[in-house]
Amino acid sequence: DAGVIQSPRHEVTEMGQEVTLRCKPISGHDYLFWYRQTMMRGLELLIYFNNNVPIDDSGMPEDRFSAKMPNASFSTLKIQPSEPRDSAVYFCASSLPLPGSVDTQYFGPGTRLTVL
């Protein structure tokens, strides 16, 4: 398996522009997670899906952030409009279900976003 695939790997944009990050999870994984990593706050969960349905979006910082999962093999995280404080590395991860707990999450290589 190719693992979790993310695109683009790097994104540089100007404040106010729309940014779309993409993720393809590992085939057969029911769960998909979006994380943001910064030096100050570490790795933070933004939102996660189970079988394409958003389960918990409490980590989404503002209404400027939205995420969708139209099918089992594709998800997007959109920021509109983008702001300099959104600059971070965004990771997508996927996992199998594990009753009563959380199964191993496998991470993609990340998208480094810079908002000027």
Place this chain on the structure above:
Amino acid sequence: EDQVTQSPEALRLQEGESSSLNCSYTVSGLRGLFWYRQDPGKGPEFLFTLYSAGEEKEKERLKATLTKKESFLHITAPKPEDSATYLCAVVWADKLIFGTGTRLQVFP
């Protein structure tokens, strides 16, 4: 209140100098604790999962242990290729809560 705290923030070791990284947590009824390794410019890579106090797991020079309040990642005779940031995470409300990591540098 921080649920996961890792220490030290950074650790510099000479090659062959064994040491331990700490991960303390405050969640009650632990349902799993994960260790990940992260290299610069890459996503976290899974190392271990521990579920109950007293459990231990090993992989090459790494051994993870778990008590009711904390986990340790022991590194025996480290090599420069072990240099990375080590993250721990606990299961809470069907999610993983990550610590801020320990940045390990091993010098030849």
